[in-house]
Amino acid sequence: MADNICSGNGAVSLFEGFMDAFVDASDLVDYFKAVWYPRIGVWIAASKTLPLASHETCAAMEFYHRQLKLRLLNEKDTEVYRRADWLVHKLGTKVHAYFWLDEYSEKEHFARYKKEEWKSGLNxxxxxxxxxxxxxxxxxxxxxxxxxxxxxxxxxxxxxxxxxxxxxxxxxxxxxxxxxxxxxxxxxxxxGSNDEMSVSMSKFRRALIGTLHYPPHDSLARDHAVSLALFVQMQLSPAISSKEQVPSGV
Structure with a gap:
């Protein structure tokens, strides 16, 4: 249901089918009617129009936020919480720097990195x-x-x-x-069990098509946007066409 709506292929009727499928779960139905029914129109409009990051990007952002929170909460000097500028300095120097050090392939050569408090592993x-x-x-x-x-x-x-x-x-x-x-x-x-493009890719493709059909008014921005859109479209077209040619059931 959510995939169809975000891809622009669904509407309120999908919610009605969802309610029928969970008719026996009275608590869920009551919660859905009370919280989400009044917001369905706004939710559908936002899901169809707003961009959606890929799962790779979402996983990186989620992991980054979690590491910032953990390392900040492990701060032994509580004075850092008393002033906003100290907090920003802490996040922008020590915490942020150690997070990107985790991404460096030669990180094990740094003696300070061996401290367990800075090891974060993979997202x-x-x-x-x-x-x-x-x-x-x-x-x-x-x-x-x-x-x-x-x-x-x-x-x-x-x-x-x-x-x-x-x-x-x-x-x-x-x-x-x-x-x-x-x-x-x-x-x-x-x-090939999921022939549809991901929601993020579908939205990205729609944005490219929109750029080609409705380019920006500024000439420099327009030329750059159109050339970039054409380049990406040329890269995507072979992959999309080959996927569409694969017979169902293969």
């Missing part, structure tokens, strides 16, 4: 790249992913292939993007 997107395809199995409307930490444990992902999939792992249940959902999305797209 959810990068963790998903370490999961082998053999650890993912899709069974009907759900997928199962073998845990990389405990091989005897299996995580279940509902609505596989969708950008709005859910996982039963603790990280996902806290409202975060987990590596299991991201891995299942990649597997579904590689196998």
């Amino acid at each position: 959810s997107w990068r963790k998903s790249l370490t999961i082998p395809d053999s650890d993912v199995s899709i069974e009907g409307r759900c997928a199962k992913v073998t845990s990389q930490l405990d091989r005897d444990k299996v995580h279940v992902v509902w609505n596989p292939g969708s950008q709005f999939a859910l996982c039963d792992c603790s990280w996902s249940e806290m409202g975060n993007l987990c590596e299991h959902v991201l891995k299942v999305m990649k597997v579904c797209r590689d196998k």
Whole structure:
């Protein structure tokens, strides 16, 4: 439902079907009617028009925010919280610098980096790249992913292939993007079980087409925008056309 609305292919009728599907869950239906029914029009309009970042970008932003919060809360000098300029200085120098040091391939050569408080590891997107395809199995409307930490444990992902999939792992249940959902999305797209473009790619393509049809008034900005849009469209067209030519069921 959310995929269709964000892609511009759905409307209020999808919500009615959603309500019918969950008619037995009275608490959910009551909550939905009380909170979301009055905002459906605004939500649909925003979902259709506003840009949507890719999951790779969302995972990086989520991870960055979490690391900032953790490192700030671990600050031993409580005086840093007393003044806004001290807080900004702390975030912009020490905390921010150590976050980007984590991305540096030669980071282990820095003696100060070995302090455990600064080690952050990989974000959810990068963790998903370490999961082998053999650890993912899709069974009907759900997928199962073998845990990389405990091989005897299996995580279940509902609505596989969708950008709005859910996982039963603790990280996902806290409202975060987990590596299991991201891995299942990649597997579904590689196998061709999800023929539609991602919502973020669909919105990006629509923005490019809009730039070509309605270029900016400023001549310099117009020339740059149109040339960039044409270049990206040329890069996307072969991938999109080849995907459309793949027979269904392959």
